[in-house]
Each structure stands twice: as C-alpha cells, then as structure tokens.
Amino acid sequence: MKCSGEKIKNLQSYMKRKGLDACAVTDLDGVNFFSDFTFSGQGDAYLLITRKKAYCFTKQMYAADLKKKTPYLSLVGSLACEDIVKKARSLKAANCVFDAAATGYLAGKLFYKNGFKEAPGLIAEVKEVKTPLEIKRIRKACSISAKAYDIFREKLKAGISEIEAASLLEGIMTDLGGQGLAFTTIMAFGENSANPHHINSSRKLKEGEIVLMDYGCKYGGYCSDITRTFWFGKKPSAEFVKIFDIVKAAHDEALKNVKSGSAAGAAHKRVCEFFDKNGKLAKYFIHGLGHSLGTAIHEEPYLNARSAKTLGTGNIVTVEPGLYFEGKFGVRYENTVLITDKSVKILTKQ
Amino acid sequence: MPKLDADKLALIRKNIKKQGLDAFILSDYHDVKYLMGSIFNPGEVIMLIHSKGVYLTGRSLYEAPLTADFPEIKVEGCDVDRELRVVQTVRKMKLKKVGFDGLKETYHAGKIYEEAGFLNREKFLTPVRAGKTAAELKIMKDSAKILYKAYRHMLAWLEPGVTEKQAAEELESFMRKNGASGTSFKTIVAFGPNAANPHYITGRTKLKKNMPVLMDYGCVYKDYCSDITRTFWFGDTPSEEFIKIFSIVKAAHDEVVKKARCGQSGAEIDSIARNYIQAAGYGKYFTHRTGHGIGMQIHEDACLSQDNTSMPIKENYCFSVEPGIYIPGRIGVRYEDCFYMTKNGIKQIK
Numbered sequence: 001m002k003c004s005g006e007k008i009k010n011l012q013s014y015m016k017r018k019g020l021d022a023c024a025v026t027d028l029d030g031v032n033f034f035s036d037f038t039f040s041g042q043g044d045a046y047l048l049i050t051r052k053k054a055y056c057f058t059k060q061m062y063a064a065d066l067k068k069k070t071p072y073l074s075l076v077g078s079l080a081c082e083d084i085v086k087k088a089r090s091l092k093a094a095n096c097v098f099d100a101a102a103t104g105y106l107a108g109k110l111f112y113k114n115g116f117k118e119a120p121g122l123i124a125e126v127k128e129v130k131t132p133l134e135i136k137r138i139r140k141a142c143s144i145s146a147k148a149y150d151i152f153r154e155k156l157k158a159g160i161s162e163i164e165a166a167s168l169l170e171g172i173m174t175d176l177g178g179q180g181l182a183f184t185t186i187m188a189f190g191e192n193s194a195n196p197h198h199i200n201s202s203r204k205l206k207e208g209e210i211v212l213m214d215y216g217c218k219y220g221g222y223c224s225d226i227t228r229t230f231w232f233g234k235k236p237s238a239e240f241v242k243i244f245d246i247v248k249a250a251h252d253e254a255l256k257n258v259k260s261g262s263a264a265g266a267a268h269k270r271v272c273e274f275f276d277k278n279g280k281l282a283k284y285f286i287h288g289l290g291h292s293l294g295t296a297i298h299e300e301p302y303l304n305a306r307s308a309k310t311l312g313t314g315n316i317v318t319v320e321p322g323l324y325f326e327g328k329f330g331v332r333y334e335n336t337v338l339i340t341d342k343s344v345k346i347l348t349k350q
Numbered sequence: 351m352p353k354l355d356a357d358k359l360a361l362i363r364k365n366i367k368k369q370g371l372d373a374f375i376l377s378d379y380h381d382v383k384y385l386m387g388s389i390f391n392p393g394e395v396i397m398l399i400h401s402k403g404v405y406l407t408g409r410s411l412y413e414a415p416l417t418a419d420f421p422e423i424k425v426e427g428c429d430v431d432r433e434l435r436v437v438q439t440v441r442k443m444k445l446k447k448v449g450f451d452g453l454k455e456t457y458h459a460g461k462i463y464e465e466a467g468f469l470n471r472e473k474f475l476t477p478v479r480a481g482k483t484a485a486e487l488k489i490m491k492d493s494a495k496i497l498y499k500a501y502r503h504m505l506a507w508l509e510p511g512v513t514e515k516q517a518a519e520e521l522e523s524f525m526r527k528n529g530a531s532g533t534s535f536k537t538i539v540a541f542g543p544n545a546a547n548p549h550y551i552t553g554r555t556k557l558k559k560n561m562p563v564l565m566d567y568g569c570v571y572k573d574y575c576s577d578i579t580r581t582f583w584f585g586d587t588p589s590e591e592f593i594k595i596f597s598i599v600k601a602a603h604d605e606v607v608k609k610a611r612c613g614q615s616g617a618e619i620d621s622i623a624r625n626y627i628q629a630a631g632y633g634k635y636f637t638h639r640t641g642h643g644i645g646m647q648i649h650e651d652a653c654l655s656q657d658n659t660s661m662p663i664k665e666n667y668c669f670s671v672e673p674g675i676y677i678p679g680r681i682g683v684r685y686e687d688c689f690y691m692t693k694n695g696i697k698q699i700k
Binding site for chain 2: 027040041061062064065098100101102103104105106107108109112118120167170171174175180183184195196197198199201286287296297298
C-alpha cells in the first residue's frame, strides 16, 4: 500500500492556524496515523511535527523501509521522549504541544515538565477532515461490507447461532478482501434486536424473525460501518414492516440534513422530530444519529444531541437511526456517508 | 458467549493483594478483552477490580446488555468523564490504595488518577497475562495446530510460477477454512534472497525451482494468536550455503529448547541462541531478538531479548523461539515455534 504525507500536511496547516510550532505524537495510533506507516508496537516510533518538517524517532529495523516509503519523514536514530524534547529545543520551537487525550501518562508528564502544553483533542480534530487517500480506503472498506450483506443473506440458514452467524459474516468480508474487523460485530436475532448493543449469544435463528446486524471491516487501516435489519422468513410481521419503513424514512430524511454547513446536533434533533411526527416514537430512539469513523470506529464529529460541531466537506459519518422496543424488537438502518461540497454520498450502498 | 473469566479474575486479585493494593483500574482495550472477551471497542469502558467484586463504567448503551449478561459486575453507564466517575466510585466504596498502569493510561486520565491519590503501578498486568491458564493453553494449542496443518498444505500446494502474494493468500484462506478467524499478523512469504530482510513485505516475486522459501505466519483462533516460521528449499538439491545456514539456525533453536529453564530472564534465554550463532561465526547476521511473548496479542511482554533482564520467564509463560541468520542481498533463514515454560524446561505449543 502506498503511503502518503497528506495527513501531516493537514496537521501542519492546523498548527499554523493555531500558532503552534511543534507537536509531539507518541501513541502508536497517532504515530501510525500521521506517518501513514504501520509500526507494530507502542514505543516503536515517535513523531515530532513542526510547521515544516516531520521528525520520526524510531528503531533501526524500520529505517530501510521508511526511507523507501515515507520520504516525508526525517528519520532520527534515537527513541526516547527525552530526545523529542531535545530536538524541539534545538529547533528553537517555542510553542510546543502534545495531545493529552492521546499521549501516554508518563510521556505526557515528561513533556509537561519541559514546557510543552496540553492540547486535548487536537488529533481528533485534525482527523475530522479526510484526505483523498483516506476516502479511497474507507470507500473500499465500505464496499466490502455492503457486498458481504448479499452473500451472507444467501448463506444464512435457520438453526445458526448469533455467534456462528457473526463469524460467517466476518469470514465473507475477509474473503472479499477485508483486513480485519472495524469493531465487534453485533448479530441480534428476534427480541435481542431490541438492544442496540446486544452481546452475541448462542441463541439460534428461527424461521420468521428479525435479524439485526451491525458490522464493518477494515481496509488499509480504515473502518467501515453498516447496519441492516431484515426479516428472516417469508412474511414479515406487520409491526416489523411498519417500524422498518419509519426507520428507513428517518434515515432518508436525515441525509437531507447531513451536509456541508449543517450543525451535527441539529441533524440528530431533526430525526427525533421526525420520529415524533410519526407516532410519537422519539423516546424509542435511544442513541445518537451517528459518528465519524476513520482509523478508529468512533471519531469526531458525533451526530448527537450534545454535539456542537458543524459538518463540512471531507467528513465521513454514519447515519444510523433506530427504534427499540424493550423485550420485543428493534430496527436500525445505517450507512456510512461522505459529505462533499454539494452532496452526500452513501459509501455502503449495495 | 463472553463471560468474566473467573480464573483470570482470581489471578488479578492475587496480584492486587501481592502489590499491597485494594483495587486496580483496567481500561486498556486488550486488558479488558483479556478478562471479558470481545465485546467493546477501544476506550469504551473502565473497570475497577477490587477484593469484593468488579465495577465497570462504560457507554450507557452497554448498561442493559451487560447487566443482563454479567450479573457479577456492577455496571454504570457514563458517556462523559468516565475517569471522574471511577474516582467517585472509589470514594464511595472507601477504597484506599487504588492502582493504575501509567504506561497504559493517557496523560489526561493518569493526571486525574494521580490527583485522586491513586498509585502508578506500571506493567501490573504483565506477569498475570504472561502466565497462561489451562483454558488459555488449550486454545493456544488449537490455534497452533492450524499452522502445522497449513504448513503441510503449502508444501504440496507450491509450484513454480506462483507469486509470494498468491502463496500468502492461499495460506490465509487455508487457515480460515480450518477454523481461524483471521491472521495474527501480516503473513510474510519471501522467495529467494527476499528472505534476507527479516521484516520483508510479501511482494510479487515468482517462485522458481531451486530457491529457498521463508514463510512466517500465524492465525487468531478463539481470540488467541499463534506464530510459526519455516524456511525450506524449494527444488531438488539445496545449495551448500543454505544447508549450512539452516543447520546453524535450527541447532540454535534446538539449543534453546534443550537449555532454557524456568526462572531464567528473557536475556539469559536469548543468549543461548545468540551465543550459539556467534560461535558458529554468524553473530552479526542474527539481527533481532530470539523471541516474544504471545497470547491474545501477537507480541506480549515475555520477550526473549537482551534488554529483558528484569522479567524472569516463569511457569506457563508463552513465547516464540525464532532465531535467524540474514545475509543482506543473499539469503535469510528463520526457524520458529512457540513454547510454554514448565518446571522442567520449555514445551512446544502444539
């Protein structure tokens, strides 16, 4: 897979806007994210990113590979947080920061002692706008998950347990090129669908009941997320059809409000209003409308009542309204979508 | 079905007592998974293990299913500032000495715990997770069996003209068909001199008759990793150089199997292989550690390396033994199996 320095550039322009001179990144997730390279363990590499350069502190064993693949990194042959501090001093970087929510406790303590400032949430904020290469990877992960649905439906048979069905679905994604799971697959049969975060069990599938599955795979390090709820068997119950149609309509309605310039909190509230207009159902919608995803399954911006974010071009978010009736059943319908200048594109379209 | 593993919980409790603590905070994704199985995504829950029970605070959506499935855990939903909730709980329960792992917590969380008077106990869980329970060992053996089966399959499958990538795909698909849920790391298949890079990335080189083949691969089975490397000659008569280097590597490996003893440090065991290869005149070509700990994660703390002088390898610790010789641009040979420590030396996981 080709590596790209685009994400470092995004961080650098963020730093310019905020008047920062250097940013230390030491958590494996953050290091892998910005370097666009896969280091295998925490502590295998650290980054110090200045407005113009990206210094990578790493082990000798990675050097040859990095030189070939990540020309945008300047390699430093030592590996200690103290060396990052020293480097920042030698560069006379004045305004240095680290993300307190994405830096280990001990590393953070050392940076703080040496005059670095805490910048909690900095990395999460830079991650919000996806680069073209990130979009490409997420698109591929989404297309694998969407394709897996049809194959799964053909293979699904009565008598299979939730745990077995989840691993069947996961195997299909791997066969289609998926590289691991984006998150723990939720596979809920019958009344278990009433629980948005059901824990898969040995309950077996019967003819004539609901299947709710919330799943996703990774591709090139990036996640996809999709939920489908369907009736397994010939004739769906009238109750299911009614609720499914409302949830699906809420999803379609939500897409009108998930666009560049819209408030993320308002998008969620509109869906609540929609549910209330259709039979006072909002109280059965017990989670947020969606969340962003990237290298992690849950990223900013979130689409929920608490969110103060404004959606923008390059955000990739899930839109996942659902209604849950305790002890009876639940329906969720979810797609991962890309927000562009003019429109919103469903990436998990079948 | 996921469950709270009583054996593992007892081991953690024992360590809490041994360290003079009343309770310990677990929040690392892998640590939580170790205790409860695959349920959560990173950063969704914090657990507090104390002498009387287990407390967990996490995303409020988990509250209902967890309460139903884990009656032995006191569950509280909390969507913001979970660390503060843990501090409150500690106060309410009047727990005095509460530990956390400064290497696993973020600066943000660690600071809150430190201000609350909690104690930093780095690597608290390392000795617990290193020593596998009987149930864990059983699964790890099953995980390893898939690899040995896959090796026999590949010997019959390989033919001139196939690429490294095709061979890796065949390996991985065979492992899945035989029960694996995925790979435990990126499969390495290296033909000819490509094997001289221990971190080679599987490419498009085609197999020809009379060249060495190196395959380093592993799978995940019921959440447990396995790992193996085989290097062999594809063709009729191995070159003299291959025979010579292979026999040194294999003998170094066997030397470890014969001489490693319970209670030795990782460095001491590493030296067994290192000294052997050195005496054979290839010391500078053995460029990595002899082995790494293995379990739910492919790389765990029980390392066989020169810098691991402080962690004695005790009963039921699991690790790889994988000496190698790499002559740049020419040839590379590695031989690897995984083992567990017993009172009377090491035993292969198979």
